[in-house]
Amino acid sequence: MQRPVCHHFHEESENMPVHTPAPVSTVSRRAFLGAGWSAFLLPAGAVAGGLASPASDLEDFIRNEMRIAKIPGLAVGFARDGVVQFAQGYGMANIGQRKAVTANTMFHIASITKTLTATMIMRLVERGKLALDEPIAGYLDFPVANPRFRDTAITFRQLLLHTSSISDARYYEIDFRQPGHDADLSLADFLKQYLTPAGGNYSDATCFSTARPGAAWGYSNVGYALLGYLAGRIGQLDMRVQTRRDIFAPLAMGHTSWTIKDTPESLSAEAYDLVDGALVAVKPVGFPDWPSGMLRSSISDFMKFIAASANGGKSGGISVLGGDAMAQMLDMQAPAGLPTWLNGQGLGWMASTLGGQTRPNHWGGDPGVFTAAYLAPATRSGVAIFTNVSASAENRIAVKNIASRLLQSASS
Template sequence: MQADTSADCRISRRNLLARGVAVAALPLVAHPAFARPRDEIDAFVLEEMGKAKIPGLALGVARRGAVQLTRGYGFADIAGRRPVTVDTMFHIASITKTVTAAVVVALADAGKFDLDEPVNPYLDFTLANPAHPDTPITFRHLLMHVSSISDQIYYQVDFRERGKDSLMPLADLLKAYLVPGGRYWSEGGNFSTAAPGSMWDYSNVGYGLLGYLVGRITGEDMRDHVRRYFFAPLGMRHSVWKIADVPDKLRATLYDMVEDVPTPVEPVGFPDWSSGMLRSSIVDLTRFLAAAANGGVADGARILSAAAAAQMLEMRTPAGLPDWLTGQGLGWMASELGGVPRINHWGGDPGLFTAAYLDPATRTGVAIFSNMSASAESRTAIKAIADRMLKL
């Protein structure tokens, strides 16, 4: 997730470096001319898509533990004129972190560990900030991006696999990055100088470590654990962790704007899958948001206790929190939307931009997926759509 200097939100896990060669002009599809609005919601969404030149978009709204609305707009693939449907599977990027966080909090709630407990006893290597070797890193530190694990070297090394999943096991990445002498170890580059727990510093590697910890604690790969205890109860049938597992007919083609032309870009795979590799349909993720906004239960399926779900959404303001955020929770963040602090998480990678919002007061969740690289215009559009849906 790459820092966004526009003071909006961090929405991209890497610099959006993938740039294709401009192809013959293809029609933009986010315009009423390509879809007849069914109601005011359609008209509003299509207008915002047109302003931002977004090819395809999926929208979901949940309220009081149930999916209320899911819709697709524009094209999942422009050349094939394949429309976005409610089953189209988008790469949700860093929204993945909210799922990883929920799994960790659920395990703590079940008594497997305490969130304020050091993670070292659960690892097969020693984790320590060399500047503060006697200050332990806890589960809560990792969840709240105050672990002191830095992404500085992570951004400098190109871990991307273009067009396919990463072949590097998560364990190999972590040990090479976090253990002195490892391939990606750099004195002063893998940890900040701040003590664990003292300073906010967004960390993809930290969320990669959380995924690894879940596997160590449960005895099964976190992806299998999530399928069993989250996806199956919620009926999430179109959510996968690998590029290869997305059926071609459900895949959202990714686009970058090159010389004002939407140009396809390849998906990219990363080894830190628990940080941002989840693919999901709008129906599926809206079911997850329905539970997250409704005390951990959706349509009778409970994935979190009410206390655990509430704890995830408690916002704190650690030192170093950037001014575009108003709070940091367990996985979730908060920032202003329409002049009101709103719990949310955004995601971005080359060719995509996604957002999820929660309003626990009204038990509402909103998910928005798009298949175009983030831009100032798309940020404005996504925020306008989210604000409108939360106020319905």
């Protein structure tokens, strides 16, 4: 069975799962190489309403990075002081239909979703519904314990910091993805089958690590799925409904969805793999651990969330999160086992080096998509970049270059 792609990527990871999906439709290699990438790089799509266009030299820089990295479609936005400065699309959302990326094109943002899930947990903390360092057990309707350390409680903070000891090893042995549609397996059933000894997907050896909870870092999609489930139980409403009510609606994020079925085809970015120099369209994937990576959003929408995250929790006069809670999210820790490509781990957000500066960030990747978001709290600036092609060494460099240029301009 093919290993599934992780919902998360970092540029220096040597253990990134590899996925080569079956072709659905292909731009022929001969036509592709003959036309060159300039054929796909249409003029920039419509700017989000009321926003300025990026400077022409910046647009040239973005198009050049796309051409080098063979990125068919890209959306980028920049925010400062809680205000979105620009949000714009470049290239093709759908090559076959000659459909350009616009500021309202909806991309699968993959693991950047985790920053939203973490924000919902922190909203519940602010409301006094939970404490970060208390055990999660009292909020669950099924037991969750590392079989090697049953006497050690798993806490909310550990889940947020990826130190809970819940392991994705078994997760990568099973392909939970369903190409073309949302998962049939519910979040609750996914978690019960994975985390409880009676579950059909449970394994003492691979569902939990050998580290005691809280002792070591281990990136966990399953851990963030559990956070989403906990948010639903504690908030007494499915977390997807809570986010629509408490974050998406106040920020006027009308082009954001948790599901494939609720993403209009007319707005959806087609996903592509680059195979032997040719772009191969791949079906969108659904998976049951939606709090860890299923969110779909436009750059015009998501930049409002990024603006708040970079600005003490406030965007356009709307408070997504209080300043203290936002500061806690960006307070970077260095747990044992933190990989060398990271400088720190916060609550949802991570930190690594970009342009010589340590920046809170999160990356995301699934078949046919690669995304990144970076914050610069010192200048209250943030950037997000969405692409509709699977991660590669080239597009990781391109995304970093674009993000670095934007954040350096904010500090100059």
